[in-house]
Amino acid sequence: MEAGPEGPSRSAPSPSAAWRVLVVESDTSEAESLVLGLRRHGHHVDSVDTGGGALQNYEDADLVLLDLELPDLDGLEVCRGIRSAGDVPVIAVTARGTELDRVLGLQAGADDYLVKPYGFRELMARMEAVMRRAQRPREQIATVVSHGSLRIDASSREVTLEGRSVELTRKEFDLLHLLASHPETVIPRKRLMQQVWGDSWSRRTVDTHVSSLRNKLGASSWIITVRGVGFRLGCG
Structure with missing residues (x-):
């Protein structure tokens, strides 16, 4: 890190909310420094140094800070495991x-x-952005959205296309659900950023997720790019 997490010698500012943070870090010195800094900012912090430890302890956390270089499991697999089981935010x-x-x-x-x-x-700024997004009440829209052969169930977070299941990441699901809930509307990039990513991502992030969704749905025509504006749902 460019600056130690303990910050300046003056007393640390009080956080807007105290979170339960799980630090997953294999480097002992980095873990200790990060834990100290977060505790100085008023958060409740636990630390583990393995992927197995992360998968055993994440359910008690409000937020997980996940190192991808772990001694027992690849961090990407740990991330997938956490995400498949729930909505605990992961950085x-x-x-x-x-x-x-x-x-x-x-x-x-x-x-x-x-x-x-x-x-x-x-x-800290990224943590604030992620937690604002996680705690923001979601827009009230239909639980099940059907568009031709595409069916999206928000309650179970399941997507089917022509009766077959389509496996999506959490952000891919949120993006598709937002577009499908307004099928005749072009959704501006800024709105997508605010509602799906909380303004913390770049233009490339949206494009990456749109590309991935098109591949998983089997046709680029499912999501139409409106140049200079944003995206809308297509018809496959």
Whole structure:
């Protein structure tokens, strides 16, 4: 990190809310520094150094900070395991910094992706953004949305196409559900960012998820790009 998480010598500011944070970090010194900094900011922090420990303890956390370089399991597999079981927010905190690494992290279900070395204030800002998004009441829209052969069930978070199940990550589901809930409307990129990612991601993030959705649905025509504006649901 660029600056130690303990921050300046002055007393740490009180957080807007105290969260239960699970730090999954194999490097002992980094883990201790991160735990100290988060506790100084008023959060309740537990720390584990393995993927197995993460999968055993994440359910008690409000937020997971997940190192992808773990001694027993690949961090992406741990992320998928957490995501498949629930909606606990996950921020990948890792030295893996290529574009492909970021894409894989997002596709595994991470809510945010932060590359080492990083500044502690940036981490705190990203945590705030992720938690605002997780705690924001969702727009009241239909539980089940059907569009031709596409069926989206918000209560079970299941998608079927022509009767077959389509496996989506959490963000892919949220993006598709938002588009399908307004089938005649072009949804601006800014609105997608606010409602699905909470303004914490780049233009490339939206494009990556749209591309992945098109591949999983089997046709690019399911999601139509309206140049300079945003996206709308197509007809497959």
